[in-house]
Amino acid sequence: MNEQCGNLRIAGCSFSVHPMSDQFIEHILESLEHVDTSKVWMETDDVTTTVRGRIEHVFDVTKAILLTIADRGVHVAFQGTYSIGCPGDSSGDAFMTESRERMNELNSISIDQKIAAKFSLYPMGGGDYMDTIYSQIERMEANGVDVSRAHYSTRLDGDTHSIFTGLEDVFRETEKSGSSHTVMTVTVSANSPSNKEDAS
Ligand SMILES: Cc1ncc(C[n+]2csc(CCO)c2C)c(N)n1
Numbered sequence: 001m002n003e004q005c006g007n008l009r010i011a012g013c014s015f016s017v018h019p020m021s022d023q024f025i026e027h028i029l030e031s032l033e034h035v036d037t038s039k040v041w042m043e044t045d046d047v048t049t050t051v052r053g054r055i056e057h058v059f060d061v062t063k064a065i066l067l068t069i070a071d072r073g074v075h076v077a078f079q080g081t082y083s084i085g086c087p088g089d090s091s092g093d094a095f096m097t098e099s100r101e102r103m104n105e106l107n108s109i110s111i112d113q114k115i116a117a118k119f120s121l122y123p124m125g126g127g128d129y130m131d132t133i134y135s136q137i138e139r140m141e142a143n144g145v146d147v148s149r150a151h152y153s154t155r156l157d158g159d160t161h162s163i164f165t166g167l168e169d170v171f172r173e174t175e176k177s178g179s180s181h182t183v184m185t186v187t188v189s190a191n192s193p194s195n196k197e198d199a200s
Pocket residue numbers: 015016017018024025028029044045046047048049
């Protein structure tokens with residue numbers, strides 16, 4: 001049954017995946033095809049794919065696309081810009097009435113994939129933005145993610161599910177803390193040959 005969510009704001013992510021493989025076209029197109037995107041507005045062009053809708057579906061779909069490619073063992077980079085607070089157009093708004101059940105979590109959860117990530121949070125239009133950023137970085141540590149400092153971003157090492165749960169929590173909490181427009185950029189590397197643990 002669909003819920004009415006009139007007071008929810010539309011979230012979105014514009015993202016690219018870059019599989020380091022001669023078969024990059026197949027990896028990109030097949031992952032976009034394989035993942036259930038029925039609960040988000042979606043558009044793909046030669047640079048990015050944009051998904052828009054409820055926060056849970058935006059994170060569910062982006063995580064599932066990354067995992068679909070990484071699960072094939074290919075080295076893949078992901079870059080995403082998540083945003084909430086920009087007024088949506090009517091075609092995207094229609095997806096805000098979708099129910100909360102995530103369409104890809106059952107498949108995704110069976111995939112065990114370590115990743116390295118860096119994220120940057122930009123809470124705009126409300127309160128002390130540095131306080132918000134520092135408290136959200138602390139929240140990440142509570143999720144069992146290995147958190148370390150980096151220039152202009154925070155590095156996260158760990159399991160894909162812990163990291164994406166943490167990123168979604170950070171995004172939701174920043175929104176709740178009064179930021180009128182929140183932007184979060186996320187860069188991920190999976191199956192990198194230069195991964196410290198694998199390289200010996
Ligand atoms: C998620 C995601 N969406 C779009 C592109 C852009 N792109 C680059 S190659 C290719 C397939 C052949 O056209 C596409 C769609 C991307 N890299 N990742």
